[in-house]
Amino acid sequence: MPESGQTSRRKGEHLEIVLNKAVQFREKTTGLEDVQFKEIELPYNALPGIDKKEISLAANFLGKKFNAPLMVSGMTGGIKEAQKVNLDIAKACQELGLGMGVGSQRAMIEHPELTETYYVRDVAPGIFLAGNIGVAQLAEYSVKEIRDAVDGIKADALAIHLNAAQEAVQKEGDTDFKNSLLYIKKVVRALKKPVYVKEVGNGITFEAAKKIAATGVKAIDVQGAGGTTWVGVEAYRGNGEIAATFWDVGIPTTVSVLECRKAFKGPIIASGGIRSGMDAAKCLMLGADICAMAYPVLQAQSKGGAEGVKKFLQKTSEELRTAMFLVGAKNLKELKKKKPVLKGKTLDWARQRKLVK
Numbered sequence: 001m002p003e004s005g006q007t008s009r010r011k012g013e014h015l016e017i018v019l020n021k022a023v024q025f026r027e028k029t030t031g032l033e034d035v036q037f038k039e040i041e042l043p044y045n046a047l048p049g050i051d052k053k054e055i056s057l058a059a060n061f062l063g064k065k066f067n068a069p070l071m072v073s074g075m076t077g078g079i080k081e082a083q084k085v086n087l088d089i090a091k092a093c094q095e096l097g098l099g100m101g102v103g104s105q106r107a108m109i110e111h112p113e114l115t116e117t118y119y120v121r122d123v124a125p126g127i128f129l130a131g132n133i134g135v136a137q138l139a140e141y142s143v144k145e146i147r148d149a150v151d152g153i154k155a156d157a158l159a160i161h162l163n164a165a166q167e168a169v170q171k172e173g174d175t176d177f178k179n180s181l182l183y184i185k186k187v188v189r190a191l192k193k194p195v196y197v198k199e200v201g202n203g204i205t206f207e208a209a210k211k212i213a214a215t216g217v218k219a220i221d222v223q224g225a226g227g228t229t230w231v232g233v234e235a236y237r238g239n240g241e242i243a244a245t246f247w248d249v250g251i252p253t254t255v256s257v258l259e260c261r262k263a264f265k266g267p268i269i270a271s272g273g274i275r276s277g278m279d280a281a282k283c284l285m286l287g288a289d290i291c292a293m294a295y296p297v298l299q300a301q302s303k304g305g306a307e308g309v310k311k312f313l314q315k316t317s318e319e320l321r322t323a324m325f326l327v328g329a330k331n332l333k334e335l336k337k338k339k340p341v342l343k344g345k346t347l348d349w350a351r352q353r354k355l356v357k
């Protein structure tokens with residue numbers, strides 16, 4: 001299988017850097033430490049009133065059933081190593097009934113012979129699968145090329161990623177974001193499958209989410225600050241001084257969920273720095289419908305292949321179930337009715353932005 005061009009080379013460098021360097025936010029956190037469960041932390045509830053064994057984590061997202069409200073964010077494709085990563089994640093998601101995305105399909109559009117590095121349907125016929133393309137690349141490709149890329153991997157939906165901060169500090173970055181909304185709208189209209197927008201770890205505000213919502217996308221994936229920083233990843237690929245200045249730029253995940261929830265009626269994915277089922281429970285309580293993770297899944301795959309990914313996702317589901325038990329929520333609907341207690345920086349932000357009373 002050929003590995004051609006700058007795009008594939010970049011994907012190789014990304015995997016290598018994310019697995020071997022420190023690429024998490026340094027100063028900024030997700031804000032999840034500022035979110036507490038009224039029921040179990042203030043004070044701890046000794047009488048949940050339900051049986052843990054009867055809790056259902058079942059969720060729906062864009063017409064597909066999930067056994068738990070968890071998915072793996074799009075990461076890779078376009079190189080030989082990526083094929084194994086995608087297949088391992090897909091196998092685990094198929095067994096557990098969860099969803100996943102693939103990484104940017106730019107390399108596949110440029111070199112259709114790379115399709116197999118993204119293709120996971122042989123091992124994961126039933127899961128929710130999202131294709132992926134950067135908003136900055138929408139100007140380069142026809143709607144037909146984008147539709148063929150989504151159909152070529154039998155994806156259920158397309159995620160368009162917004163990565164202005166990453167492109168801004170990348171050596172070869174695409175920095176023309178002038179007509180982003182027009183391009184998103186064009187793709188939304190032309191594709192027969194649902195389209196949603198995701199950030200890559202710098203978050204989305206109320207104002208941006210309002211504009212995104214007006215394009216007709218079916219969901220928003222916040223990918224907020226506090227987890228993996230793509231400005232940080234680019235710092236290791238050159239342009240390090242500029243990247244160092246912007247290492248921690250972005251909207252923390254918790255406030256990004258609140259901002260997007262206020263702006264958008266459709267489903268919201270909470271993501272960016274989600275590292276446990278407890279984190280996921282907090283995001284669902286803040287108004288998200290599904291939670292997504294990238295970095296910890298890649299680490300689990302690198303150490304333990306498909307089995308490693310499965311164990312990590314099982315542990316995350318069990319943590320979520322435990323949090324739900326302790327707050328006395330039998331299903332996700334009941335969890336979402338719980339009101340979080342906010343403190344610290346997250347409360348300051350939420351008050352200033354009138355996201356809470």
Ligand SMILES: Cc1cc2nc3c(=O)[nH]c(=O)nc-3n(C[C@H](O)[C@H](O)[C@H](O)COP(=O)(O)O)c2cc1C
Nearest residue numbers: 073075103104161200223227228272273293294295
């Ligand atoms: C190795 C790697 C490659 C990634 N490549 C893409 C990509 O091609 N397209 C995309 O939308 N996001 C990409 N991401 C970003 C993730 O989807 C996610 O937004 C980000 O890592 C924040 O989540 P985390 O804190 O759970 O890692 C990538 C992440 C990783 C770790």
